[in-house]
Amino acid sequence: MADISKWKVLSLAALVVVMLVLPQVVKSSFAVDIFIRILLFSFIGVAWNLMGGYAKQLSLGHAAYFGLGAYTSTIMQVDSGISPWIGMVAGGGVAMLASLPIGWLCFRLRGPYFTIATIATAQALMLIFLKFRDLAWGAEGTTIPNLGSSPLMMQFEGKAAYYYVVLGLLALGLVITWRIERSWMGYYLVAIGENEDAAEAIGVNAPRIKRDIYMISAFLTALAGTFYVQYIYFIDPATAFNFNISIEAALVSIVGGIGTLWGPVIGTVLLETTSALLQSWLGGSTGGVQLTVYALILMTVILWRPAGLMGMVSDAYRRYVSRKPARA
Amino acid sequence: MLETVVQAVINGLLIGGIYALVSIGVTLIFGVVKIVNFAQGEFVMIGMYISFYLASQFGIDPIVSLVVSMPALFVVGVLVQHFLIRRVLGPNDMPQIFLTFALSLLLLNLALLLFSANYRTVHTSYSDEAFHLAGLYIPVAKLIAFVVAMGLSGALWVFLHATDLGKAMRAAAQNRDVATLMGINPDRVFCVALGVALALAGAAGSLLMPFYSAYPFVGQVFVLMAFVAVVMGTLGNVIGALIASLLMGVAESLGIQFVGADSGLIVVFALLLLTLAFKPNGLGGGRVR
Numbered sequence: 166m167a168d169i170s171k172w173k174v175l176s177l178a179a180l181v182v183v184m185l186v187l188p189q190v191v192k193s194s195f196a197v198d199i200f201i202r203i204l205l206f207s208f209i210g211v212a213w214n215l216m217g218g219y220a221k222q223l224s225l226g227h228a229a230y231f232g233l234g235a236y237t238s239t240i241m242q243v244d245s246g247i248s249p250w251i252g253m254v255a256g257g258g259v260a261m262l263a264s265l266p267i268g269w270l271c272f273r274l275r276g277p278y279f280t281i282a283t284i285a286t287a288q289a290l291m292l293i294f295l296k297f298r299d300l301a302w303g304a305e306g307t308t309i310p311n312l313g314s315s316p317l318m319m320q321f322e323g324k325a326a327y328y329y330v331v332l333g334l335l336a337l338g339l340v341i342t343w344r345i346e347r348s349w350m351g352y353y354l355v356a357i358g359e360n361e362d363a364a365e366a367i368g369v370n371a372p373r374i375k376r377d378i379y380m381i382s383a384f385l386t387a388l389a390g391t392f393y394v395q396y397i398y399f400i401d402p403a404t405a406f407n408f409n410i411s412i413e414a415a416l417v418s419i420v421g422g423i424g425t426l427w428g429p430v431i432g433t434v435l436l437e438t439t440s441a442l443l444q445s446w447l448g449g450s451t452g453g454v455q456l457t458v459y460a461l462i463l464m465t466v467i468l469w470r471p472a473g474l475m476g477m478v479s480d481a482y483r484r485y486v487s488r489k490p491a492r493a
Numbered sequence: 494m495l496e497t498v499v500q501a502v503i504n505g506l507l508i509g510g511i512y513a514l515v516s517i518g519v520t521l522i523f524g525v526v527k528i529v530n531f532a533q534g535e536f537v538m539i540g541m542y543i544s545f546y547l548a549s550q551f552g553i554d555p556i557v558s559l560v561v562s563m564p565a566l567f568v569v570g571v572l573v574q575h576f577l578i579r580r581v582l583g584p585n586d587m588p589q590i591f592l593t594f595a596l597s598l599l600l601l602n603l604a605l606l607l608f609s610a611n612y613r614t615v616h617t618s619y620s621d622e623a624f625h626l627a628g629l630y631i632p633v634a635k636l637i638a639f640v641v642a643m644g645l646s647g648a649l650w651v652f653l654h655a656t657d658l659g660k661a662m663r664a665a666a667q668n669r670d671v672a673t674l675m676g677i678n679p680d681r682v683f684c685v686a687l688g689v690a691l692a693l694a695g696a697a698g699s700l701l702m703p704f705y706s707a708y709p710f711v712g713q714v715f716v717l718m719a720f721v722a723v724v725m726g727t728l729g730n731v732i733g734a735l736i737a738s739l740l741m742g743v744a745e746s747l748g749i750q751f752v753g754a755d756s757g758l759i760v761v762f763a764l765l766l767l768t769l770a771f772k773p774n775g776l777g778g779g780r781v782r
Contacts, residue, residue: 270766276590282765285766289766419587467588
């Protein structure tokens with residue numbers, strides 16, 4: 166067994182080296198843009214997976230926190246000139262605070278109606294930002310002032326630096342997940358995910374655990390929001406609270422393997438690569454194609470491989486490497 | 494002032510009848526099969542496109558095309574239950590939620606590919622007609638839609654209470670295991686539930702067509718209303734869903750009249766959040782899930 170964990174450490178080290186060198190080798194800005202998308206959605210998926218994957222609280226409203234993070238840092242930067250690095254953390258804080266009342270409402274429902282309630286809260290937040298123009302620019306949104314190369318304001322020349330920022334975020338998300346997975350909280354989360362009533366019966370304080378993990382998940386999702394608007398230099402309610410963000414957060418985790426450390430990353434690599442290939446085959450006119458393909462992949466996974474790609478990987482690992490029988 | 498309020502209430506009730514067809518479908522599926530059909534709005538959309546093509550190709554009146562859209566969607570419902578939903582029924586929430594969600598995503602984007610994002614309308618001889626009663630304005634197309642919708646809801650109630658199959662469905666909704674012991678075949682009952690629910694969605698689509706545009710995203714408007722109405726009316730309760738849908742129509746219409754044209758949805762969300770905060774089991778009481 167010692168050999169296997171040595172292999173794990175080695176392959177992880179190799180992965181880190183490859184990820185760090187990648188933008189130095191691949192100079193095409195189209196390719197780096199795709200890498201950034203993959204890292205960003207992996208990170209959002211990792212944040213979603215903490216709550217949706219381990220505790221099986223299937224939210225389709227994480228766009229709420231993505232948008233709050235994006236708006237907090239942008240408002241601080243545009244109105245007061247505060248660096249988005251500070252705004253990013255502040256946005257995370259705002260998202261954590263917002264997750265308390267939203268969670269208080271949504272956790273009253275379970276299963277599918279929890280999911281619907283999360284959709285409704287995210288949509289309601291978008292409507293608030295659309296309607297109340299005094300809050301932040303209304304429907305037109307605003308462009309973020311381009312200061313040229315100024316790393317202290319999270320603005321860089323070339324895409325490589327953005328790549329490293331989002332790579333750092335993903336690493337943060339993975340480390341947090343890895344720590345939680347191995348803590349008491351991780352076991353509580355899985356217990357809640359398996360059977361909430363049974364978990365409560367053996368003394369798990371389910372409401373508190375769910376509240377805490379929702380706060381962590383919201384915090385991380387908000388960081389992604391700040392990064393994204395800094396990357397595209399633009400914000401409006403339709404971008405920041407886009408329902409597709411909520412969908413993709415859940416989708417990459419489910420396709421990759423719900424409740425696993427690497428599942429969201431693997432899922433994003435598959436989905437975003439598919440989407441990039443479709444775009445290069447079909448040109449610009451892909452209205453509907455991408456999501457049609459996503460929906461088909463999702464249905465295939467649900468009907469034939471509910472454990473996702475990670476489930477297939479670990480079955481293959483058991484069969485060929487550790488020679489134990491695969492799970493039924 | 495009073496006239497404006499009454500007019501807004503009438504407008505709300507008329508559209509609420511359509512919401513009712515959608516939410517009764519959602520609550521019927523939830524009550525019997527215990528899943529939430531996220532794709533219910535997309536079946537309204539399909540019903541609308543069926544009526545649109547029958548009207549534009551063959552000149553068939555959208556209301557008359559009910560006799561095509563309802564059976565067609567009944568068959569679709571049986572197929573969806575038999576080939577998709579049946580395979581994910583079990584204790585695990587994830588596949589159930591995301592299967593119908595994926596179906597919604599698939600149908601919506603296929604519609605975008607096949608029909609483009611253009612708005613399609615059907616103009617009938619009664620599309621612009623209206624009754625004027627004591628200063629009130631009642632559009633004929635909406636009145637027909639409301640009356641037919643209420644008629645169908647009534648027919649469903651009779652079906653559930655007076656036929657063996659309907660009673661079997663209610664029995665399966667109340668206690669699936671005991672119903673199975675009494676000789677009810679749950680697979681068959683579930684197929685009928687899906688078929689009936691989708692037929693109602695198809696009917697809603699056809700009834701909307703004389704006064705509403707068909708476009709790929711149209712279902713999202715109606716399914717959101719339906720979810721709120723179903724939560725308010727206590728999950729799985731057909732009469733509750735009907736009353737809540739009419740209330741929602743009125744609330745939305747009053748919101749548009751007195752808060753602003755873009756505020757209909759805000760009122761709806763506010764209602765949902767208030768319901769969740771103070772009456773999470775729905776206005777009628779009863780159990781969650």
